[in-house]
Amino acid sequence: MKDFVSGESSCLCGSVKIKANNISPNITVCHCDMCRKWGGGPALALQCGTELEIEGDDQIHVFDSSEWAERGFCANCGTHLFYRIKGTGEYSIPAGFFPELKGLEIEVQYFSDKRPDYYCFTNKSKELTGAEVFAMYAPEK
Ligand SMILES: [Zn+2]
Numbered sequence: 001m002k003d004f005v006s007g008e009s010s011c012l013c014g015s016v017k018i019k020a021n022n023i024s025p026n027i028t029v030c031h032c033d034m035c036r037k038w039g040g041g042p043a044l045a046l047q048c049g050t051e052l053e054i055e056g057d058d059q060i061h062v063f064d065s066s067e068w069a070e071r072g073f074c075a076n077c078g079t080h081l082f083y084r085i086k087g088t089g090e091y092s093i094p095a096g097f098f099p100e101l102k103g104l105e106i107e108v109q110y111f112s113d114k115r116p117d118y119y120c121f122t123n124k125s126k127e128l129t130g131a132e133v134f135a136m137y138a139p140e141k
């Protein structure tokens with residue numbers, strides 16, 4: 001278990017600044033259709049806890065992307081800011097949002113069964129299929 005790190009950055013146009021003090025340095029990659037459509041490629045996300053210091057909140061648009069999560073982006077420049085779990089308020093922020101962070105590592109890849117043939121990460125990490133991800137996170141009925 002690695003220590004949490006802190007990061008601070010802004011969107012491309014500078015309207016939104018985010019500071020996170022509890023960033024896990026372990027990247028979760030998501031190959032699902034929705035993430036790839038949103039970002040043009042797989043999402044590389046850092047879990048950032050529930051507490052963020054945000055400036056320029058009025059420029060953040062939040063898209064209700066599924067029953068369990070929503071996605072925030074800058075209304076002015078379109079920079080992807082976060083994925084937020086509705087139930088817990090937990091934020092994931094794209095690793096690329098924090099260009100200064102060092103020592104990040106890919107820990108797990110979600111929806112490995114949805115990964116298209118045209119790319120592949122050479123570093124080894126745990127992989128979970130969509131069914132395995134849903135089994136892990138599906139809310140208890
Ligand atoms: Zn912006």
Ligand SMILES: [Zn+2]
Binds near residue numbers: 031032036043111
């Ligand atoms: Zn995804």
